[in-house]
Amino acid sequence: MFKKLLASIGVGGAKVDTQLDNPRLRPGDMLTGRVVVQGGNADQDIDKIELVLMVEAEQESGDHEVRGALPLGSILVSQRFTVKAGETRQFPFQLQLPAETPINALAHYGRPLAVWIHTDLAIASAVDASDRDLLEVHPTAQVAALLAAFEQLGWGLYSTDVEVGTARIGNVASTLGCYQEMELKPRGGNFRIQEIELTFLPWGNETHVLIEVDSRFGGDFYRSLAMGPDFAGRNWADELRRQLPL
Incomplete structure (x- = not known):
């Protein structure tokens, strides 16, 4: 019972690792890989696993611009399931990058442009676990x-x-x-x-x-x-x- 309580508040809970097969790609290409979920010290209910394609974007705010993370698209990798204590689960995925995905694999003098995959492991009654994997998007x-x-x-x-x-x-x-x-x-x-x-x-x-x-x-x-x-x-x-x- 105590182990389950610890898991529910994120202590000794499940961990997530997104492994990309082809992090170097072009707009319109298919990104493939797997999400690996490692169980913690107790069985844990996972509400969902979702992958979100993100980019760092600028938006005008008053007389200056503010940088922030902007989602470009997402896929649901898994619906609700239970990962048992110490168990390892793998969930393969395919995510096609939009044709307008920003390109960041270009040599220039400005600030690097971040494009990445955000993995959201939604845990029932707990703070979500997350993972961030950078992409290298080459020009068409x-x-x-x-x-x-x-x-x-x-x-x-x-x-x-x-x-x-x-x-x-x-x-x-x-x-x-x-x-x-x-x-x-x-x-x-x-x-x-x-x-x-x-x-x-x-x-x-x-x-x-x-x-x-x-x-x-x-x-x-x-x-x-x-x-x-x-x-x-x-x-x-x-x-x-x-x-x-x-």
């Missing part, structure tokens, strides 16, 4: 191609962050409650443009790109382009030269 082929084109023209990635809100490019809108911005700066300086910000929105078999240009002398402006299934055969450096005063 479309994002890599456009960044390479900017690099060819002398523009490198300086920083990237995620903003709470909705981005729109024509009739296409972001769907996760947030969107990623990638800030580019000219290598060696640029007389006319101070910085460029990119937002990528995948939509069906296309990737739409919003380009925000910050002019040194005012008159900031936007451009947009669509990268279709034939994107790999196009010269994006030439396309950028046609659209921007680079």
